[in-house]
Amino acid sequence: MQRIGVFVCWCGSNIAGTVDVQAVAEALKTEPGVVFSTNYQYMCSQAGQDIMKQAIKEHNLTGVVVCSCSPRMHETTFRKTAAAAGLNPYMVEIANIREQCSWVHKDMPTGTEKAIILGKAAIAKVNLNTPLTPGESPVTKRALVIGGGIAGIQTALDIADAGFEVDIVEKKPTIGGKMAQIDKTFPTLDCAACILTPKMVDVAQNEKIRIFSYAEVTDVKGFVGNFTATIKKKARYVKEDVCTGCGICTEKCPQKKVPNEFNLGMDNRRAVYIPFAQAVPKVATIDPDHCTMLKTGKCGVCAKVCTAGAIDYTQKDEFIEENYGAIVVATGYNPISMDKFDEFAYNQSKDVITSLEYERLMNAAGPTAGKLLRPSDGKHPHTIVFVQCVGSRCSACDEKGKEYCSKICCMYTAKHAMLTRDKYPDTDVYVFYIDVRTPGKSFDEFYRRAVEDYGVHYIKGMVGKVMPEGDQLKVRASDLLANKQINIDADLVVLAAAIEPDKSARPLATMLTASMDTNDFFTEAHPKLRPVESPTAGVFLSGACQGPRDIPETVAQAGAAASKVIGLLAKDKLTCNPCVASSNEIMCNGCSSCANVCPYGAITYVEKEFRQPDRTTLVRRVASVNEAVCQGCGCCTVVCPSGAMDLKGFANNQIMSEVDAICK
Amino acid sequence: MQIENKKPLIVAFCCNWCSYAGADLAGNNRLNYPAEVKIIRVPCSCRVNPMFILRAFQRGADGVILCGCHPGDCHYTSGNYYTRRRMALLFSMLDYLGIERDRTRVEWVSAAEGAKFAATMNDFVEKVTALGENKRLEDLRCKK
Numbered sequence: 001m002q003r004i005g006v007f008v009c010w011c012g013s014n015i016a017g018t019v020d021v022q023a024v025a026e027a028l029k030t031e032p033g034v035v036f037s038t039n040y041q042y043m044c045s046q047a048g049q050d051i052m053k054q055a056i057k058e059h060n061l062t063g064v065v066v067c068s069c070s071p072r073m074h075e076t077t078f079r080k081t082a083a084a085a086g087l088n089p090y091m092v093e094i095a096n097i098r099e100q101c102s103w104v105h106k107d108m109p110t111g112t113e114k115a116i117i118l119g120k121a122a123i124a125k126v127n128l129n130t131p132l133t134p135g136e137s138p139v140t141k142r143a144l145v146i147g148g149g150i151a152g153i154q155t156a157l158d159i160a161d162a163g164f165e166v167d168i169v170e171k172k173p174t175i176g177g178k179m180a181q182i183d184k185t186f187p188t189l190d191c192a193a194c195i196l197t198p199k200m201v202d203v204a205q206n207e208k209i210r211i212f213s214y215a216e217v218t219d220v221k222g223f224v225g226n227f228t229a230t231i232k233k234k235a236r237y238v239k240e241d242v243c244t245g246c247g248i249c250t251e252k253c254p255q256k257k258v259p260n261e262f263n264l265g266m267d268n269r270r271a272v273y274i275p276f277a278q279a280v281p282k283v284a285t286i287d288p289d290h291c292t293m294l295k296t297g298k299c300g301v302c303a304k305v306c307t308a309g310a311i312d313y314t315q316k317d318e319f320i321e322e323n324y325g326a327i328v329v330a331t332g333y334n335p336i337s338m339d340k341f342d343e344f345a346y347n348q349s350k351d352v353i354t355s356l357e358y359e360r361l362m363n364a365a366g367p368t369a370g371k372l373l374r375p376s377d378g379k380h381p382h383t384i385v386f387v388q389c390v391g392s393r394c395s396a397c398d399e400k401g402k403e404y405c406s407k408i409c410c411m412y413t414a415k416h417a418m419l420t421r422d423k424y425p426d427t428d429v430y431v432f433y434i435d436v437r438t439p440g441k442s443f444d445e446f447y448r449r450a451v452e453d454y455g456v457h458y459i460k461g462m463v464g465k466v467m468p469e470g471d472q473l474k475v476r477a478s479d480l481l482a483n484k485q486i487n488i489d490a491d492l493v494v495l496a497a498a499i500e501p502d503k504s505a506r507p508l509a510t511m512l513t514a515s516m517d518t519n520d521f522f523t524e525a526h527p528k529l530r531p532v533e534s535p536t537a538g539v540f541l542s543g544a545c546q547g548p549r550d551i552p553e554t555v556a557q558a559g560a561a562a563s564k565v566i567g568l569l570a571k572d573k574l575t576c577n578p579c580v581a582s583s584n585e586i587m588c589n590g591c592s593s594c595a596n597v598c599p600y601g602a603i604t605y606v607e608k609e610f611r612q613p614d615r616t617t618l619v620r621r622v623a624s625v626n627e628a629v630c631q632g633c634g635c636c637t638v639v640c641p642s643g644a645m646d647l648k649g650f651a652n653n654q655i656m657s658e659v660d661a662i663c664k
Numbered sequence: 665m666q667i668e669n670k671k672p673l674i675v676a677f678c679c680n681w682c683s684y685a686g687a688d689l690a691g692n693n694r695l696n697y698p699a700e701v702k703i704i705r706v707p708c709s710c711r712v713n714p715m716f717i718l719r720a721f722q723r724g725a726d727g728v729i730l731c732g733c734h735p736g737d738c739h740y741t742s743g744n745y746y747t748r749r750r751m752a753l754l755f756s757m758l759d760y761l762g763i764e765r766d767r768t769r770v771e772w773v774s775a776a777e778g779a780k781f782a783a784t785m786n787d788f789v790e791k792v793t794a795l796g797e798n799k800r801l802e803d804l805r806c807k808k
């Protein structure tokens with residue numbers, strides 16, 4: 001039999017205003033197991049905790065029930081108090097008589113009656129509690145960063161700075177992400193390459209950081225502190241450690257007509273290529289879809305010209321397994337496809353482009369060497385129309401676009417308009433917008449400069465249709481403020497396409513059991529208080545994979561995620577939640593039902609010897625729960641047909657006793 | 665009539681991560697709902713064994729409601745999908761036994777939906793009150 005102490009808290013008048021705390025303490029005195037019952041103004045205060053400690057010692061208590069605020073508030077507090085008095089912390093249960101009683105009911109008799117019942121349920125549960133000891137698991141002191149955009153780069157640098165090893169897995173041949181494709185950056189207009197490429201070099205030179213480029217994570221097993229990831233290094237047909245990045249092969253390759261994805265298909269590259277001059281790692285990659293040697297076995301030019309002997313046509317995909325203590329997701333975003341937006345004639349005219357394509361057109365390293373020329377005829381455009389919110393802020397029933405605001409488009413469009421007017425004052429620039437949203441630091445000033453100093457025509461209204469006619473684009477739009485239709489003959493139309501998470505994010509989330517929102521952005525553990533952690537322990541979030549964001553926000557979040565990772569890796573051991581499943585080996589029949597539903601793969605099977613009544617030995621397969629992996633959801637307990645599986649802390653008999661106490 | 669005077673007895677199972685927090689939020693915002701509702705905290709909605717619900721009815725509960733995270737939002741990724749299927753099965757069995765459909769319910773309440781929690785409880789209690797006492801499943805031997 002337990003020796004239970006009951007502590008009823010007044011919470012000032014928060015509880016005592018609607019619940020007769022004295023009566024509750026009195027009524028609970030006679031419940032089975034209760035040897036002590038009292039009430040106090042603030043149980044969580046130092047004085048309140050002292051009362052509890054003293055009672056535990058004086059009355060030799062083996063269990064404690066606190067009738068107070070929500071366990072989400074002070075369960076940890078009271079567990080610590082009990083532990084300080086020598087009691088196992090898991091012998092404490094809370095009856096929530098504030099949030100779920102005094103605050104939602106009005107009159108004293110009702111509140112008091114319910115508080116007594118809730119107290120009885122908690123007492124019934126504690127009577128069946130058993131002391132629990134959290135296990136410990138070691139921490140692998142290395143982090144995995146998935147995605148090598150500015151988010152992944154910053155996170156990796158910060159973690160490495162603290163002295164821990166980091167691996168970056170990037171699916172493209174180079175790190176850098178979208179920022180490497182951007183020309184200048186708002187709100188300061190410094191050039192993206194000038195601030196990004198030094199960081200890329202830092203990554204390459206940092207001894208703590210390994211880059212797996214042209215690689216993907218194909219499997220993740222394990223749990224916080226102890227993940228094992230399988231990384232697929234795609235064959236690039238070039239020996240990474242031998243290639244010097246001289247680029248001679250990329251000049252001699254006879255296959256010249258491969259659309260260059262780095263310039264979004266606006267010019268061509270060879271079948272063997274280095275995405276851009278500052279690529280990290282600066283290593284050539286052969287594109288197997290276009291290489292004649294790989295496709296037909298005839299050619300071999302690159303192997304002949306490579307003085308380092310780095311070309312290897314026989315290379316195969318390689319799978320490696322690595323252990324990590326923490327994983328950071330930094331898979332970023334992509335502009336959505338414009339295929340469904342027929343009204344803007346994106347697929348009909350080469351002169352209708354997306355904003356990211358415009359970045360490449362403005363970039364000195366881009367397809368036009370930084371000259372603003374129309375993709376169709378290479379002429380200088382005189383009238384440019386920018387359309388904002390293409391596919392952003394759509395109504396929920398509109399299947400073409402996204403409901404959310406892509407957040408960065410207002411600012412980069414202002415940037416584009418401003419840079420264009422700055423470089424080519426002879427161009428007329430129109431921006432069609434629904435709202436201009438500029439809440440960042442120095443953002444509104446930036447946008448106002450575009451309007452006031454650069455003479456950009458901002459028109460509130462949507463573009464209804466873009467029609468290619470001759471070498472011009474007829475833009476039909478509405479001006480909502482002037483309440484009239486307008487027609488503009490444009491030379492170039494730029495669409496600010498909505499952004500969406502990378503398509504690989506969803507399967508990755510499944511691998512990591514990290515949750516996503518309905519738009520496939522990763523969700524955070526708490527939207528306000530834990531913004532860089534995913535709800536899955538040990539998985540952290542960095543950059544635009546969590547939601548649309550610009551570079552300053554991405555970098556801030558990347559640093560925050562890194563500090564969380566460092567906090568984790570700095571520990572030698574992690575304590576695990578002891579409220580985990582465990583199977584009764586004698587009852588278990590090895591059916592596998594539990595293993596099939598466990599979302600974490602925590603259940604494995606072991607062969608156990610059992611002595612039979614006739615003294616022979618029987619070997620049976622029984623379920624065994626890995627306590628460090630089990631997260632304690634309890635799903636397995638319900639599917640177990642033999643009733644062998646139970647959950648510590650929320651055992652069948654405990655919950656049943658609560659039901660009984662409430663229904664009495 | 666005696667049936668109408670008696671207040672119903674309602675057991676609510678709430679998962680720790682969403683619905684229990686939603687109930688706390690209803691409290692923080694001082695949103696009233698009937699005191700007949702008594703909440704039992706479980707780690708996840710998938711922890712609720714149909715046995716617990718039958719036990720509640722056997723012991724005289726008049727209604728049982730099970731609340732969890734919205735589909736896709738379960739803290740353990742997939743727990744509430746199991747809940748949804750299990751409860752569909754249990755409820756159709758209860759239906760077969762002649763237990764009114766309104767005595768049981770599964771509701772998804774997120775940690776941010778304090779108002780939904782209170783509204784759900786108000787509505788559920790009203791429906792169960794209208795049905796009167798659960799006589800069919802109550803085991804009189806359990807009565808003292």
Ligand SMILES: Cc1cc2nc3c(=O)[nH]c(=O)nc-3n(C[C@H](O)[C@H](O)[C@H](O)COP(=O)(O)OP(=O)(O)OC[C@H]3O[C@@H](n4cnc5c(N)ncnc54)[C@H](O)[C@@H]3O)c2cc1C
Pocket residue numbers: 146147148149150151152169170171172175176177178179182184185186187215216217330331332333334335355356359408412415502504505508542543544545549550551552554
């Ligand atoms: C047209 C345009 C202009 C912009 N201009 C500005 C500006 O002026 N100022 C500003 O502050 N912001 C600007 N931005 C926003 C800026 O691009 C983003 O804030 C920033 O790039 C986000 O960085 P990220 O690392 O989170 O994502 P990304 O840059 O998208 O990087 C993600 C990386 O992860 C890789 N990856 C994805 N999935 C996987 C996977 N499964 N495995 C391995 N690797 C993977 C990708 O290949 C990529 O390299 C602009 C955006 C656009 C579209």
Ligand code: SF4
Pocket residue numbers: 580581597598599600601602603625629630631632633634635636637647
């Ligand atoms: S309680 Fe949940 S996590 Fe633990 S073994 Fe059972 S199903 Fe797996």
Ligand code: SF4
Pocket residue numbers: 583584587588589590591592593594595622623639640641642643644645
């Ligand atoms: S479901 Fe139960 S009986 Fe089947 S393997 Fe798991 S613990 Fe054993």
Ligand code: FES
Pocket residue numbers: 679680681682683707708709710731732733738739740743744
């Ligand atoms: S944790 Fe809420 S339903 Fe699973």
